[in-house]
Amino acid sequence: MALIRSRNYWLSLFVLVLFSVSVKAQDTTVVKHTTDTVLPVAPDTSLRIINLNPYITLHVDSAMTYNLDINKDSSRYFWFLKNAPVGLRINKDDGVLSFKAEKSYFLSGRLKYDQEYKVYLGVQNLANPSERVDTSFSLVFYNTEIVYSQVKPSVSNVLYIDEGDTLNFKVQCETGSFPIESITTLVSTPLRNYNNVTKCNEAFVWPIPYDFVKETDSAKMRVFTISFIGADKFFNRDTATIRVIVRDALNYPFRQNEYDKTVSEVNRYILQLKYTFRELDKSVKGTKNTRSTFDVASGTSALTGTALATSTSPGTQNVGKILPSVGVALVPVKEAVSPTKTYEQNSASTVRACIKRLEYNLSDNMLIGEKDPDILSKIAKIRAELKAVQVQLVDVPMVDTGGLSEEELNQYFNSPKVNKKYKLTKK
DSSP, X not given: OHHHHHHHHHHHHHHHHHHHHHHHHHOOOOOOOOOOOXXXXXXXXXXXBSSOOXXXXXXXXXXXXXXXXXXXXXXGEEEEEESOOTTEEEOTTTOEEEEEOXXXXXXXXXXXXXXXXXXXXXXXXXXXXXXXXXXXXXXXXXXXXXXXXXXXXXXXXXXXXXXXXXXXXXXXXXXXXSOOOEEEEEESSOOSSXXXXXXXXXXXXXXXXXXXXXXXXXXXXXXXXXXXXXXXXXXXXXXXXEEEEEEOOOOHHHHHHHHHHHHHHHHHHHHHHHHHXXXXXXXXHHXXXXXXXXXXXXXXXXXXXXXXXXOSSHHHHHHHHHHHHHHHHHHHHHHHHXXXXXXXXXXXXXXXXXXXXXXXXXXXXXXXXXXXXXXXXHHHHHHHHHHHHHHHTTTSOOOOOTTOOHHHHHHHHTOHHHHHHTOOOOO
């Protein structure tokens, strides 16, 4: 058994040797391994900043120190900033960017939240000015403490105003963390023709009509409120309310027109009275001339008769006796032809006195200043005087101006003869 095992061992060994020799005889190729080629690296010659972050965000209470670096020896280069916000600095020698955000910058308005500041940064070779890099980065500040914006009208919370005036004021905004983007105007009573406010710094304008205050309103005042509701982009709201008290006031333009019409009516009536006075005065004057002619004729007859009665001629004496009788006979003829017009004389005097009254009343009730507060009482006085004169002259027939101008009537009315004739004298 041991012999058989020994033979098998040597047989297996012989077969293995033959197989290895045959394999070597078949594989005669030589395996060649390729080596990696390392390309040469070109030197970095262009100047550039190698660690700049284009977007920087800072909290308002934080501090920043940012060491900028370039691909060359920084000791031979100069760093600078352009358009930098307040507080941002850079070391010109080593390029260290530093910032200390303080709330005072934001409270004073020199810096703002959520606003992108574009900062221009540059680095330049001290020996070669043409070797230079200009770039920029954005800087934004944020705040976790929310300060709400407020609506601030330019008037007080309670406002008194009169009818006829114009309610005009600006609606301003106090900006907090987020500015107010829209404003809504709410009025507690319907208004017409007012300017609606939709943004900050716009004006609320409303011309108040004279009929705004009604007769049913107590104390002749009408009260309403105006609310301005401002909202930011996150719909945080702030409301400002103004209480407006409108007082009843005189419609002066309307009353001015009424006063002018009343004065014009009185002046027109005065012109009619002056023409009526002229016609009455002419009638009285014509009657007086006729009666004077009869009186002169009667006196002349009497005087002539007296003179002829002293004549030596009998015929002449007879004529002298008759002539005084003729003068006496002219008296009833005078009364029949031209009777005394006492009524016309008295009417002319009354009309003249009424004209003087009306003219004095107009001058006494003239308007004083741009807006006379007594315009209503003056209109009432002028109308009352006009009515009194019309009642007094109700029996006097009125005539039109007859085509005469106002200047001609005034010239006749104020002539020296007429003034002397109707002048009042002391007894």
